Amino acid sequence: MQNDISGLNDIASILSNLILNTDSYKASHYLQYPPGASAMFSYIESRGGRYDRTLFFGLQMLIKEYLCRPVTPAMIDQAKAFFTGHGEPFNEAGWRYIVERHGGYMPVRIRAVPEGSVVPTHNVLLTVECDDPQVFWLASYLETMLMRVWYPITVATQSWHLRKTIRGYLEKSSDDLTQLPFKLHDFGARGVSSAESAAIGGSAHLVSFMGSDTVLGVVAANHYYNETMAAFSVPAAEHSTITAWGRERETDAYRNMIAQFGKPGAIVSVVSDSYDLFAALEVWGTELKQAVLDSGGTLVVRPDSGDPQTIVLQTLRALETSFGSKVNSKGRRVLNNVRVIQGDGVNPDSIEAILAAMDDAGYATDNIVFGMGGALLQQINRDTQRFAMKCSAIKLGDEWHDVRKDPVTDAGKRSKKGRLTLLRNRHTGEYRTTTLPVAWDDHTVEGDWDEALVTVFDSGKLLVDVAFSDVRARAHAGEG
Missing domain, CATH: 3.20.20.70 (Aldolase class I)
Incomplete structure (x- = not known):
């Protein structure tokens, strides 16, 4: 039976369909993870580049535009028609589960440094975690959309x-x-x-x-x-x-x-x-x-x-x-x-x-x-600040396992491992990326170091709605 592709003629609805806001190969990844996978953790960092510090900005736009709107059955039908005709498998059951169990909202937790923060490169800026065993793969599926935060960060950094x-x-x-x-x-x-x-x-x-x-x-x-x-x-x-x-x-x-x-x-x-x-x-x-x-x-x-x-x-x-x-x-x-x-x-x-x-x-x-x-x-790209989003931990059954990319041909692409967070020294303002302790919440501290990441989105809810004036104040707090 041939799929109905009539819905693929509505370009406006396609561009607003979160399921299609991804790379083609992501559609097949749910079949590629190890048996027993039940949760996933990913992060975004600048691996260096033109500038040694980045100004974090733009995540709130992406969240409001794409993650505060639910996936609907019509979107699933549209995506199914596309991927089937495109030559990729489609996880219809997983997306139906998201609609039925979560009202169409993504059951992911996004933590990030407050917008306007100026952070040295090679540090975690944003983390994504999904601990719903049925759709744990979302922490990676959303990479394509979330990685586009490189653009406002890079423009803001240059300016x-x-x-x-x-x-x-x-x-x-x-x-x-x-x-x-x-x-x-x-x-x-x-x-x-x-x-x-x-x-x-x-x-x-x-x-x-x-x-x-x-x-x-x-x-x-x-x-x-x-x-x-x-x-x-x-x-x-x-x-x-x-x-x-x-x-x-x-x-x-x-x-x-x-x-x-x-x-x-x-x-x-x-x-x-x-x-x-x-x-x-x-x-x-x-x-x-x-x-x-x-x-x-x-x-x-x-x-x-x-x-x-x-x-x-x-x-x-x-x-x-x-x-x-x-x-x-x-x-x-x-x-x-x-x-x-x-x-x-x-x-x-x-x-x-x-x-x-x-x-x-x-x-x-x-x-x-x-x-x-x-x-x-326009004369910037993702490599200007060498942005990357990588999976750094996966949960198999009840146990978390570190995940890391470490290519022998390019040490600069070595990724971080574990469930990660960013700490900030309350006296010096220095930043340090580290792994999360086993017993952890948003207010965990370590000596003179405070949590620098805050939970900004969780399962369809925007938890931080920052004002532009506050972003500006944070970005230029060190000016005399």
């Missing part, structure tokens, strides 16, 4: 480290550290692979910054983390709004931007390289200078082509010649009424190089804002 870089230059050259949250603006929405990526990655960036043009990222942070408004933006020109006036009316296009948006205290960003950046800088400093001054706002000029380090300095010098500058208490010059936003060729290396060049030239970091696109949300 956290970039905040440290920018903060260092502000402390050296500026009198105003309050501008730090607006120094790296998210330009990445159009450069990612999907709307979901824009939402997840865009919200992760906002743990460290408060400027974004990635609307879906702001919406996601607001929605999943109980925030009123996680980020802000300003009116800004794009090339089409300038070139639509024609080259001969470029000055009119600029004048219109000031007329429309130039108000006391306002910020107006104008891309100025549609034709000749240096000619545009001359116009801003002569014909339009008084309009800028009279507006009471701040003009932000965006040079959008050329070598970033060279162009930023040339732009600053031209604007300083026209608008002047003041010397702050750090001996650095701050331009009057104007700033620069660099949004082309921006990545961790170029940010460092531009800030260093500005400092060498005597300019304060006040003078620049960065807009980061592809390098912020």
Whole structure:
């Protein structure tokens, strides 16, 4: 009898079907475990990578979106039709059991470090345990979905480290550290692979910054983390709004931007390289200078082509010649009424190089804002921080057994063994991964070490619903 595959035409329901949110080979794994298996324990870690510390963020989004919704009989029928036609076995009895016994919710326990925590690599960040003997394999089946937490963690980690870089230059050259949250603006929405990526990655960036043009990222942070408004933006020109006036009316296009948006205290960003950046800088400093001054706002000029380090300095010098500058208490010059936003060729290396060049030239970091696109949300992958999720223990009958991967060809892929947790020293803040004691609960302590993992999800229930403000506070608790 051929399976009815009509339900496979509804792509929206397929994408929301947790049973199908996996890898194909996972469907056959329930037949591959040793006899008597009754429980399983898995964990996620960063095995190193570009940065030596990771900022944990994004699990709450995944849990709310995928694990707080029950599997239904219709989903099982849909998955059965797919896997049968796909060439894989399907554990229909196991999924029916989940619906009948657990109301369709996953009988798994997820423990994780609080979101916003900054943890050295090679430590457990998240654990998954299933102790229902009928469906113990869920602790591994959910790997595909849960492992995608690598993406918001990696974006959040990169932005956290970039905040440290920018903060260092502000402390050296500026009198105003309050501008730090607006120094790296998210330009990445159009450069990612999907709307979901824009939402997840865009919200992760906002743990460290408060400027974004990635609307879906702001919406996601607001929605999943109980925030009123996680980020802000300003009116800004794009090339089409300038070139639509024609080259001969470029000055009119600029004048219109000031007329429309130039108000006391306002910020107006104008891309100025549609034709000749240096000619545009001359116009801003002569014909339009008084309009800028009279507006009471701040003009932000965006040079959008050329070598970033060279162009930023040339732009600053031209604007300083026209608008002047003041010397702050750090001996650095701050331009009057104007700033620069660099949004082309921006990545961790170029940010460092531009800030260093500005400092060498005597300019304060006040003078620049960065807009980061592809390098912020797209030019990373799971190997950037070498994320992995592995099974580390399995229960056979009534006894737990350690499980470990230890390939002779690559010691870097050696996994941890046992039922694991993360401890934090209450005095030094140091983290340490260790195995759980036989008699254990969420409040177990060991000398000066406290449990760093908390149970955030258990059998369909979200137990921790953190606010975005708390994530931010935790991520930047060490800042002076």
